[in-house]
Amino acid sequence: MESSETLAKLPQIIEAATRCFQDKGYVATTLNDIADAVQLQKPTLYHYLKNKNELLFLVLKNTAESYNQALEAVVASSLSPWDKMDRAIRQHIHLQLEHPGTVTLFRDVGELDKPYRREIRQALKRYRELLQEIIRQGIEAGQFRPSDASMAALFVLGAINFVHRWYRERGPRSIPEIAEFYSDTLLKSLSKS
Amino acid sequence: MESSETLAKLPQIIEAATRCFQDKGYVATTLNDIADAVQLQKPTLYHYLKNKNELLFLVLKNTAESYNQALEAVVASSLSPWDKMDRAIRQHIHLQLEHPGTVTLFRDVGELDKPYRREIRQALKRYRELLQEIIRQGIEAGQFRPSDASMAALFVLGAINFVHRWYRERGPRSIPEIAEFYSDTLLKSLSKS
Numbered sequence: 001m002e003s004s005e006t007l008a009k010l011p012q013i014i015e016a017a018t019r020c021f022q023d024k025g026y027v028a029t030t031l032n033d034i035a036d037a038v039q040l041q042k043p044t045l046y047h048y049l050k051n052k053n054e055l056l057f058l059v060l061k062n063t064a065e066s067y068n069q070a071l072e073a074v075v076a077s078s079l080s081p082w083d084k085m086d087r088a089i090r091q092h093i094h095l096q097l098e099h100p101g102t103v104t105l106f107r108d109v110g111e112l113d114k115p116y117r118r119e120i121r122q123a124l125k126r127y128r129e130l131l132q133e134i135i136r137q138g139i140e141a142g143q144f145r146p147s148d149a150s151m152a153a154l155f156v157l158g159a160i161n162f163v164h165r166w167y168r169e170r171g172p173r174s175i176p177e178i179a180e181f182y183s184d185t186l187l188k189s190l191s192k193s
Numbered sequence: 194m195e196s197s198e199t200l201a202k203l204p205q206i207i208e209a210a211t212r213c214f215q216d217k218g219y220v221a222t223t224l225n226d227i228a229d230a231v232q233l234q235k236p237t238l239y240h241y242l243k244n245k246n247e248l249l250f251l252v253l254k255n256t257a258e259s260y261n262q263a264l265e266a267v268v269a270s271s272l273s274p275w276d277k278m279d280r281a282i283r284q285h286i287h288l289q290l291e292h293p294g295t296v297t298l299f300r301d302v303g304e305l306d307k308p309y310r311r312e313i314r315q316a317l318k319r320y321r322e323l324l325q326e327i328i329r330q331g332i333e334a335g336q337f338r339p340s341d342a343s344m345a346a347l348f349v350l351g352a353i354n355f356v357h358r359w360y361r362e363r364g365p366r367s368i369p370e371i372a373e374f375y376s377d378t379l380l381k382s383l384s385k386s
Contacts, residue, residue: 107300147374147378148366148374151366151371151374152378154355154356154359155352155374155375155378157355158351158352158353158354158355158356158358159348159351159352159355160351161351161355162347162350162351162352162354162355163347163351165351166347173341173344178344181340181341181344181348182348185340185345185348185382185383186382188381188382188384189378189379189381189382190378191381
């Protein structure tokens with residue numbers, strides 16, 4: 001009984017941890033804060049969590065997986081490489097700006113215990129490789145100009161990852177406007193013609 | 194006597210603080226570490242420093258000013274907007290990759306006391322405005338396509354600021370190769386034709 005209840009609460013706990021880490025910072029957040037937020041006793045948390053570090057790992061893994069799944073679906077689609085890149089950029093900007101705090105937490109990757117850190121870095125690498133695969137396909141199809149596809153993927157990633165740093169919900173630009181600008185500008189930079 | 198000696202040591206102290214903050218992180222570094230690094234007694238440091246926070250401020254101010262001065266020189270030059278942007282991107286990449294640790298310290302802007310933080314944010318804003326000014330000139334001269342010059346400046350900044358995160362000194366690409374790639378790719382994205 002307890003174990004299935006506990007399991008059912010896991011997504012809620014991850015969500016609460018995400019909010020606590022965003023509000024107070026990873027270092028300042030305690031497991032008590034998180035227990036309070038989901039109205040559990042702290043000992044109950046230990047039924048399925050080793051410690052706060054594992055919780056940070058779960059939060060980051062959760063985010064990284066949702067980005068990777070979204071990008072994998074684009075790569076596997078029947079779109080042209082050009083349209084795949086257009087879709088990839090737009091969905092990245094939407095994911096990022098609709099949940100800006102989650103991205104900020106990746107700054108704390110260095111706080112993770114080594115095996116956790118390795119797994120998160122692997123997931124981030126996977127995302128970069130998927131972007132690179134779209135670029136490679138675009139070069140092969142003659143839509144993108146031949147260049148260093150690996151550096152081009154890092155170039156795209158740097159540009160689109162910076163957006164949450166300056167975006168303001170009440171700012172002058174909507175999320176679709178920003179997505180449009182970034183897709184248009186990046187596709188022009190990659191374009192063969 | 195002492196005050197002129199002290200003043201003479203200031204650049205050395207800033208340099209030592211930069212290294213300590215890079216190695217141990219701002220929070221973990223103590224004024225004792227810095228005093229040791231410059232072979233001064235800690236009370237001597239207090240002759241011209243209020244605290245560690247002021248030292249972080251001086252380190253960041255120093256870096257921001259060197260970037261701003263370099264970019265101001267480009268804006269004031271007689272180059273065409275296109276060539277100004279080319280120069281601006283290359284020198285940004287060189288400055289960043291030749292001193293990668295200094296850029297990382299800007300993550301700690303949030304640790305600064307409010308008046309310091311405001312001043313550093315002003316300096317970073319100045320840099321963005323200078324980039325924007327080059328883009329504005331390029332649109333006016335018909336070299337860059339008309340677009341949101343302010344968002345374009347943020348776009349350029351995101352792309353070029355990410356480089357220190359993946360650059361490796363013993364990696365496959367030299368600093369000039371990276372500078373060449375970024376200048377070429379970004380100019381294509383801004384180009385009217």
